[in-house]
Amino acid sequence: MIQGLFVQGAQMALVLLLAPLLTGLVRKVKARLQRRRGPSPIQPYLDLKRLLGKEVVLAENASWLFRVAPYVIFAVTWVAAALVPTFATGLLFSWSGDLIAITALLGSARFVQALAAMDIGTSFGGIGASREVMIASLAEPAMLMIVLSVALVAGSTQLSTVADYMAFSAVGLRVSLALGLVAFIIVALAENARIPVDNPATHLELTMVHEAMVLEYSGRHLALIELAASLKLLLYVSVIACLFFPFGLAGGYALGLATWLVKLAVACVLLGVFEMSIAKMRVFRVPNFLGAALMLSLLGVLLLFVSGGM
Amino acid sequence: MIALALTCIVLLLCLAVAGAFAALSPSGRHIVYGGALAISAASLLVALFSLGAAPSVVTLPLGLPWTGAHFRLDPLAAFFLVVVGLGSAGSSLYALGHGRYEHEPQRVLPFYPVFLAGLNLVVVADDAFSFLFAWELMSLASWALVMSHHRETGNAHAGYVYIIMASFSGLALLLCFGLLAGPTGGYSFDAMRAAHPTPGIAALALVLALIGAGSKAGIVPLHAWLPLAHPAAPSHVSALMSGVMTKVAVYGFVRIAFDLLGPPAWWSGTMVLAVGGVTAVLGVLYALMEHDLKRLLAYHTVENIGIIFIGLGLALAFGANQLPVAAALGLTAALFHVFNHSVFKSLLFFGTGAVLTATGERDMDHLGGLIHRMPKTAFAFLVGCVAISALPPLNGFVSEWLTFQAILLHPDLPQWGLKLAIPADGALLALSAALAAACFVKAFGVTFLGRPRTRAAADAREVDSFSLAAMFGFAALCLLAGILPGAVIDLLAPVTQMLTGASMPTQLDVAWLSIVPVESARSSYNGLLVFLFIALSASLAALVVRRFAAHGQRRAPAWDCGFPDPRPETQYTGASFAQPIRRVFGAVVFRTRETVTMPPPGDIAPARIEKHISDPIWDTLYAPVAGAVWHLSLLLNHLQFLTIRRYLGFVFAALVILLLVLALWQ
Numbered sequence: 001m002i003q004g005l006f007v008q009g010a011q012m013a014l015v016l017l018l019a020p021l022l023t024g025l026v027r028k029v030k031a032r033l034q035r036r037r038g039p040s041p042i043q044p045y046l047d048l049k050r051l052l053g054k055e056v057v058l059a060e061n062a063s064w065l066f067r068v069a070p071y072v073i074f075a076v077t078w079v080a081a082a083l084v085p086t087f088a089t090g091l092l093f094s095w096s097g098d099l100i101a102i103t104a105l106l107g108s109a110r111f112v113q114a115l116a117a118m119d120i121g122t123s124f125g126g127i128g129a130s131r132e133v134m135i136a137s138l139a140e141p142a143m144l145m146i147v148l149s150v151a152l153v154a155g156s157t158q159l160s161t162v163a164d165y166m167a168f169s170a171v172g173l174r175v176s177l178a179l180g181l182v183a184f185i186i187v188a189l190a191e192n193a194r195i196p197v198d199n200p201a202t203h204l205e206l207t208m209v210h211e212a213m214v215l216e217y218s219g220r221h222l223a224l225i226e227l228a229a230s231l232k233l234l235l236y237v238s239v240i241a242c243l244f245f246p247f248g249l250a251g252g253y254a255l256g257l258a259t260w261l262v263k264l265a266v267a268c269v270l271l272g273v274f275e276m277s278i279a280k281m282r283v284f285r286v287p288n289f290l291g292a293a294l295m296l297s298l299l300g301v302l303l304l305f306v307s308g309g310m
Numbered sequence: 311m312i313a314l315a316l317t318c319i320v321l322l323l324c325l326a327v328a329g330a331f332a333a334l335s336p337s338g339r340h341i342v343y344g345g346a347l348a349i350s351a352a353s354l355l356v357a358l359f360s361l362g363a364a365p366s367v368v369t370l371p372l373g374l375p376w377t378g379a380h381f382r383l384d385p386l387a388a389f390f391l392v393v394v395g396l397g398s399a400g401s402s403l404y405a406l407g408h409g410r411y412e413h414e415p416q417r418v419l420p421f422y423p424v425f426l427a428g429l430n431l432v433v434v435a436d437d438a439f440s441f442l443f444a445w446e447l448m449s450l451a452s453w454a455l456v457m458s459h460h461r462e463t464g465n466a467h468a469g470y471v472y473i474i475m476a477s478f479s480g481l482a483l484l485l486c487f488g489l490l491a492g493p494t495g496g497y498s499f500d501a502m503r504a505a506h507p508t509p510g511i512a513a514l515a516l517v518l519a520l521i522g523a524g525s526k527a528g529i530v531p532l533h534a535w536l537p538l539a540h541p542a543a544p545s546h547v548s549a550l551m552s553g554v555m556t557k558v559a560v561y562g563f564v565r566i567a568f569d570l571l572g573p574p575a576w577w578s579g580t581m582v583l584a585v586g587g588v589t590a591v592l593g594v595l596y597a598l599m600e601h602d603l604k605r606l607l608a609y610h611t612v613e614n615i616g617i618i619f620i621g622l623g624l625a626l627a628f629g630a631n632q633l634p635v636a637a638a639l640g641l642t643a644a645l646f647h648v649f650n651h652s653v654f655k656s657l658l659f660f661g662t663g664a665v666l667t668a669t670g671e672r673d674m675d676h677l678g679g680l681i682h683r684m685p686k687t688a689f690a691f692l693v694g695c696v697a698i699s700a701l702p703p704l705n706g707f708v709s710e711w712l713t714f715q716a717i718l719l720h721p722d723l724p725q726w727g728l729k730l731a732i733p734a735d736g737a738l739l740a741l742s743a744a745l746a747a748a749c750f751v752k753a754f755g756v757t758f759l760g761r762p763r764t765r766a767a768a769d770a771r772e773v774d775s776f777s778l779a780a781m782f783g784f785a786a787l788c789l790l791a792g793i794l795p796g797a798v799i800d801l802l803a804p805v806t807q808m809l810t811g812a813s814m815p816t817q818l819d820v821a822w823l824s825i826v827p828v829e830s831a832r833s834s835y836n837g838l839l840v841f842l843f844i845a846l847s848a849s850l851a852a853l854v855v856r857r858f859a860a861h862g863q864r865r866a867p868a869w870d871c872g873f874p875d876p877r878p879e880t881q882y883t884g885a886s887f888a889q890p891i892r893r894v895f896g897a898v899v900f901r902t903r904e905t906v907t908m909p910p911p912g913d914i915a916p917a918r919i920e921k922h923i924s925d926p927i928w929d930t931l932y933a934p935v936a937g938a939v940w941h942l943s944l945l946l947n948h949l950q951f952l953t954i955r956r957y958l959g960f961v962f963a964a965l966v967i968l969l970l971v972l973a974l975w976q
Contacts, residue, residue, distance in 0.1 A: 052855070055862025059869070061761060063681045065692075071855075075848035079840065095824060096836035096843070100714055101702055105840070107747060108701040114751045115692075118882070121678065121760030122870040126882025129755060133748035134890035140747075141740035144714070148736055151718050157833040216869055220859040224851060287894040294737075301733045305721045 004092035015081045019230035020044035029272025051223035059120045069116035070224040077228040080105040081235040087256035089160040098157040099147045117213035128212030138290035139190045145297035146180045152304040167246035176300035186293035188236040195275040237267040311360040312383040318353040322427035333416035339409035347402035354395030360388045380436035385804035390433045390561040397554035405546040407776030417458035425451035437498040438487035449476035455547045468538035475535040482522030489515040502570045519566040526559035528612045530589040531927045541604030545663025552611045553656035568809040579627025580727040587738035590616030594745040601884035614651040624716045634812035643712035650705045654697040657784035661691035668770040675883045679762040683770040688758045690781035697788040699747040703841035705791035715827045752887045761878040793837040
């Protein structure tokens with residue numbers, strides 16, 4: 001019990017501490033690919049420190065919702081990240097929410113963020129919120145369909161059980177899992193506001209989504225939102241790692257931790273290379289992109305249903 | 311127990327008579343709504359106590375002389391009596407305050423208790439005659455309430471469409487019961503349970519039940535009356551119609567499909583699943599296109615009815631394959647959603663009613679910024695929005711989570727129809743959940759956030775404490791059912807035991823109050839812990855920020871990328887918020903078109919953007935039927951101006967034809 005509590009606490013602290021580094025590494029990889037030196041990977045930590053030291057400038061008609069939202073967004077994302085097995089399965093509280101609950105928790109965070117964006121009543125806030133919910137209306141069902149196909153293969157929606165199943169049993173190559181992986185990557189790109197759906201590096205661009213929503217935030221509020229965004233990226237990478245590449249999860253905490261760190265580093269490089277090699281899409285091309293993810297994941301689930309009982 | 315429930319109904323009818331006189335005095339609403347509150351609370355207690363009890367039956371010498379009026383309180387009836395009692399107690403409490411703004415109380419007060427009595431009576435009726443009598447009583451009383459503001463534009467039309475659809479639903483149920491009673495005319499439900507109809511008759515009866523109960527509940531394509539009639543009624547009645555009456559309609563379907571018809575056929579599951587999935591997605595898409603708050607909520611009722619029917623379809627499909635445990639899970643999910651929806655939909659209608667009294671506006675594009683003027687209403691409404699969007703840790707998530715668990719349970723059903731329908735419904739359910747969240751970001755964001763768009767919104771005042779008490783009571787229920795779902799599931803166990811022969815494992819015994827639908831390795835969810843974790847980590851973050859971060863805070867004009875525009879018209883409206891989604895989904899479903907007219911350079915005429923949305927179901931189903939009826943009545947109009955000779959000739963001809971038919975028949 002005590003050890004379980006300790007491992008769970010370590011996991012929560014670890015995801016929180018590593019999340020900004022992940023964001024920093026992706027930026028570094030992108031900078032190197034552009035033949036820039038780029039800021040140091042620990043720059044996001046310095047940014048957070050700087051933001052925490054600044055005063056908050058609130059818009060004149062900001063309501064309580066605007067001030068409470070960053071804490072809610074951060075807390076919900078952190079709880080979701082704490083439920084994901086990163087370096088070990090079978091965490092103490094992993095049964096309190098399954099993959100469906102994690103998806104829905106991220107949905108709660110997005111709901112609050114979109115509302116906070118509309119609180120000031122600026123046109124940028126509205127544009128960001130309305131595009132975010134449009135993207136979510138396709139990405140979230142795709143995500144749930146991926147969850148269903150993984151759950152059908154493993155016979156459980158519990159992330160720990162699924163990871164154990166994927167690590168231990170001879171799953172082999174499954175068409176539906178391959179479809180799920182492709183769809184999951186598309187969803188992860190969209191949910192984390194990465195290229196080609198959104199551009200995390202720009203500001204003042206009519207196509208921006210996530211940045212438009214947080215435009216009015218400053219100081220400690222912005223720090224919490226930025227941290228939550230990094231946590232979300234870490235969460236998606238960890239879920240992909242434990243569902244589709246569960247190597248090392250079973251070999252004790254040290255091996256699990258080492259392989260997890262390697263997986264994170266590989267993901268940073270891959271994400272950086274991918275973002276550099278593709279252009280950002282027009283906002284109304286995004287539904288086609290995400291629609292493909294939805295269809296692929298649905299196809300995966302249908303395959304599993306059709307092949308079931310044969 | 312049944313005697314107590316019937317006493318409550320009789321008291322409600324007495325209250326209606328009192329209401330007719332009470333309406334004459336200015337404080338009459340206290341008598342009617344206070345009385346209704348007390349009686350509903352009593353009926354709620356009776357229902358709660360009889361949930362786990364054995365069925366109690368009574369036969370009264372009323373109704374059809376050779377049958378009598380049968381009433382019965384079994385677990386299924388008790389559960390729906392809980393839903394009715396809770397909804398009507400909340401509405402009566404709300405109306406104690408809200409009723410003050412009623413211009414013509416004499417049009418509301420006498421019918422309100424009758425409506426409540428009708429709702430209760432449907433649930434306890436145990437023969438076809440009393441059921442249909444109660445059903446029509448409920449329809450007519452609610453029709454009278456819909457027509458209470460009949461001079462406002464659109465309300466008369468709404469009442470007209472409603473009464474037609476209500477008659478249609480009554481007719482379908484009448485035929486259904488006729489089939490079930492068989493040639494011997496066994497109209498009591500006991501006789502119907504004992505009679506085993508042939509598969510053909512059972513199939514026809516099930517389709518008729520789906521049409522009859524479904525059109526009252528609002529399944530697509532029979533939903534057309536719902537977004538017209540629910541908004542037309544006073545807000546506390548809208549809450550009852552959307553939150554409770556549609557649930558009573560679901561009760562009608564459950565009673566016929568699970569109890570009276572006996573073991574289901576697998577295709578009935580496919581049919582209900584298809585109807586449920588289509589209803590869920592179309593309902594929420596309609597809601598997204600809407601900018602009238604009450605109509606938006608009414609369309610959302612359509613969506614939630616779809617979700618309930620998905621659960622019922624799963625239960626039928628598993629039941630047909632002799633999987634009682636899985637069927638119990640599907641049924642539990644559906645009934646849990648029945649309870650949840652009755653709570654949060656009532657809450658949302660109360661909030662809309664509060665906005666309506668405070669501003670006189672239902673159109674969200676004329677509102678905005680109400681969170682500053684009505685903070686308490688805004689908070690309660692926000693809780694309702696989060697709950698209906700199926701977001702954890704509130705209750706809407708739990709029932710949808712259970713539905714997903716039921717979908718995942720048996721991918722190996724042998725029938726191809728089910729192999730395709732179940733995963734397709736999973737996708738439709740996921741889509742409707744995501745779209746519902748989008749819709750309620752829009753509803754809350756445009757109405758309560760931002761800057762006020764009109765004078766009325768800028769001058770709004772917080773509403774009375776009775777209304778607030780009702781809203782906060784229901785908001786607390788949303789949270790409680792979300793963090794302690796095991797209690798609700800355990801209350802539902804006798805119902806599923808009665809209808810499917812199995813029930814979910816007892817949930818309150820599970821460690822840490824988790825819910826475990828099948829086994830803990832498969833799936834579990836703990837709303838309480840999730841809620842506590844969120845609260846803890848938010849407090850921790852707040853503490854750390856308070857301790858280590860700078861405390862400075864300054865108010866300044868909005869930044870808005872350096873180009874802030876003080877005019878509230880520059881904000882996103884409901885229509886502009888939904889525009890991306892309209893472009894993605896609307897082009898297919900609603901054939902939406904946008905035409906932009908840009909004046910040539912030098913011309914000072916304003917640029918125009920026009921959007922056209924067509925309602926596919928109204929255009930392809932209702933308009934042709936209405937047109938056909940119109941033409942037919944024009945043709946028959948000639949009959950009205952004939953001489954007496956011709957009329958006598960017609961009578962003679964009819965007689966001859968009937969005799970000929972009779973002769974040929976034998």
